[in-house]
Amino acid sequence: MKSQSAIEIEDLVVERGRRRVLHGIACAIPAGSVTGLLGPSGSGKTTLIRAIVGVQIVKSGTVTVLGMPAGSAELRRRVGYVTQAPSVYADLSVRENARYFASLYGLGAREADQAIKDVGLSDAARQLVGNLSGGQRSRASLACAMIGTPDVLVLDEPTVGQDPVLRADLWGKFHALAGQGTTLLVSSHVMDEARRCDRLLLIREGEIIADDTPAAVRAAAGTDDLEEAFLRLIRQRQEVAA
Numbered sequence: 001m002k003s004q005s006a007i008e009i010e011d012l013v014v015e016r017g018r019r020r021v022l023h024g025i026a027c028a029i030p031a032g033s034v035t036g037l038l039g040p041s042g043s044g045k046t047t048l049i050r051a052i053v054g055v056q057i058v059k060s061g062t063v064t065v066l067g068m069p070a071g072s073a074e075l076r077r078r079v080g081y082v083t084q085a086p087s088v089y090a091d092l093s094v095r096e097n098a099r100y101f102a103s104l105y106g107l108g109a110r111e112a113d114q115a116i117k118d119v120g121l122s123d124a125a126r127q128l129v130g131n132l133s134g135g136q137r138s139r140a141s142l143a144c145a146m147i148g149t150p151d152v153l154v155l156d157e158p159t160v161g162q163d164p165v166l167r168a169d170l171w172g173k174f175h176a177l178a179g180q181g182t183t184l185l186v187s188s189h190v191m192d193e194a195r196r197c198d199r200l201l202l203i204r205e206g207e208i209i210a211d212d213t214p215a216a217v218r219a220a221a222g223t224d225d226l227e228e229a230f231l232r233l234i235r236q237r238q239e240v241a242a
């Protein structure tokens, strides 16, 4: 059976600062999976994410999330979004932040503490967020976004600044959430993270150049190395265009 799509994008065109940055993107992101959005800096990852969470003005095209137009009021509680800039209160402790976000969902201390544990921040739970390292702060944001188990969780470069052990733990957590039915879209410009995804969307200069499983991307490019595969797919496109 074909898995249902949680996010569907058709002919999406976005202009920023009078420059076209997404050129007619079309893709479908299956429900209950971890999809990696990978591409170089400036390729349009954050812009695409902004369109999915409904905060980006689009020139044309459609973005449908859980069967509704992106940005619909009903999606607010069902879609979690972690931006690159931490979105937690610096003058509250990690625990106070988590409990505050839990209260918005009618949840309590138990769920808040579990989310803190899930991102490996239990030891820092009493610290003010303003006193944390950058990597710890972004994990605090992630914990708050995971509370309430949204149906769709969109994470913009969530593993930047994390050490390799924590990165592996976080990816484990992403897959556990997907196993429970959450659809995750995780952006990264680190190709090493691509192998950890169920599916990949490779984006370059505002165009999708691959939308498949890591294994299929490797096979299409004829290499086991995903970074090399990305380069080969770019070259293939350039040859076709020439």
Ligand SMILES: Nc1ncnc2c1ncn2[C@@H]1O[C@H](COP(=O)(O)OP(=O)(O)OP(=O)(O)O)[C@@H](O)[C@H]1O
Pocket: 016, 017, 021, 039, 040, 041, 042, 043, 044, 045, 046, 047, 048, 189
């Ligand atoms: N507010 C803005 N006004 C004008 N142009 C913008 C704005 N924000 C981004 N851009 C441009 O849009 C393009 C896509 O940017 P975007 O932030 O989506 O890329 P990205 O892939 O997320 O990059 P990074 O990995 O560095 O975060 C870039 O060329 C960028 O310069």
